[in-house]
Amino acid sequence: MRRIVSILLLIIVALGISLSLAKIPFGAPKTKVGKHYINEGVKETGATNIVTSVVVNYRGFDTLGEVTVLFITAIGIGAVLSTVGGKTVREIEPASLVLYTGCRLLFPLILIFGTYIFIHGHLTPGGGFQGGAIIASGFLLIYLGCRERRISRIASNLAESLGGLVFVVIGLLGLYFGGYFLLNFLPNGTANTLFSAGIIPIIYIAIGFKVGSELASIIDNLIEES
Amino acid sequence: MIFVVSFLVVLMLVGAVAASIFRDLISAVIAAALVSLMASILFYFLQAPDVAMAEAAIGAALTAAIFIIAIRRTKRYEE
Numbered sequence: 178m179r180r181i182v183s184i185l186l187l188i189i190v191a192l193g194i195s196l197s198l199a200k201i202p203f204g205a206p207k208t209k210v211g212k213h214y215i216n217e218g219v220k221e222t223g224a225t226n227i228v229t230s231v232v233v234n235y236r237g238f239d240t241l242g243e244v245t246v247l248f249i250t251a252i253g254i255g256a257v258l259s260t261v262g263g264k265t266v267r268e269i270e271p272a273s274l275v276l277y278t279g280c281r282l283l284f285p286l287i288l289i290f291g292t293y294i295f296i297h298g299h300l301t302p303g304g305g306f307q308g309g310a311i312i313a314s315g316f317l318l319i320y321l322g323c324r325e326r327r328i329s330r331i332a333s334n335l336a337e338s339l340g341g342l343v344f345v346v347i348g349l350l351g352l353y354f355g356g357y358f359l360l361n362f363l364p365n366g367t368a369n370t371l372f373s374a375g376i377i378p379i380i381y382i383a384i385g386f387k388v389g390s391e392l393a394s395i396i397d398n399l400i401e402e403s
Numbered sequence: 404m405i406f407v408v409s410f411l412v413v414l415m416l417v418g419a420v421a422a423s424i425f426r427d428l429i430s431a432v433i434a435a436a437l438v439s440l441m442a443s444i445l446f447y448f449l450q451a452p453d454v455a456m457a458e459a460a461i462g463a464a465l466t467a468a469i470f471i472i473a474i475r476r477t478k479r480y481e482e
């Protein structure tokens with residue numbers, strides 16, 4: 178009975194969504210702002226990756242909000258798990274030789290790849306969030322393969338705080354120099370070179386450090402308590 | 404091209420159905436990670452490499468790891 182009711186409810190919801198979506202013409206641009214980003218984005222921001230120019234330059238304040246949400250999540254997980262109780266010291270079963278060797282070989286490569294992704298965020302696909310997530314998956318590999326290794330809490334907290342601080346300070350410098358928060362006050366330079374696009378690379382490096390250390394500390398907290 | 408994309412979509416659907424059917428929760432998590440992985444390849448084919456990267460790293464790797472850590476603390480098999 179319950180199953181039939183839930184299937185009926187799902188059908189009603191799907192019907193409602195599809196009927197309301199059918200009214201919207203597929204692929205039709207509603208606003209002119211998307212066209213503007215595509216045509217003028219490279220000229221105005223200096224970033225050849227249009228997604229980055231929207232995420233960090235045009236909608237930089239929203240990105241600060243996103244970073245804050247992730248920060249609160251990491252703090253929340255840390256706070257909840259630290260109240261669970263005393264840490265039980267268990268025998269750590271060592272990983273197999275294949276996993277251990279593979280993890281030791283791959284970990285530096287994954288770190289370099291993640292760093293490349295967030296440093297070149299304004300030129301190639303990717304950016305701070307993607308690079309940070311890749312770095313955190315590298316730390317996950319360390320927890321799987323080299324189980325006695327632990328990242329230093331102080332270092333990860335330091336990277337996290339410095340990343341957030343750099344983001345906000347850059348925004349405030351824009352307020353000081355040009356009159357509004359997160360203004361691109363550095364010169365754009367020539368597009369398609371590493372040192373271009375003004376504040377975008379600096380902010381993306383800060384976000385990369387912040388996201389990487391936050392996700393790594395979430396995994397660290399979870400593994401420590403399990 | 405269309406065959407590759409439809410193959411990926413079929414794999415995604417199989418993964419999603421398998422994730423809801425499996426009684427072994429670890430297998431269900433692996434199936435859900437398969438859905439994320441196929442979604443990330445699909446994003447790449449739809450010319451959204453930025454989203455594809457985030458989906459592959461977070462959806463396929465980190466989420467599955469967090470689920471597996473949580474399952475290790477609770478029960479492995481669903482009743």
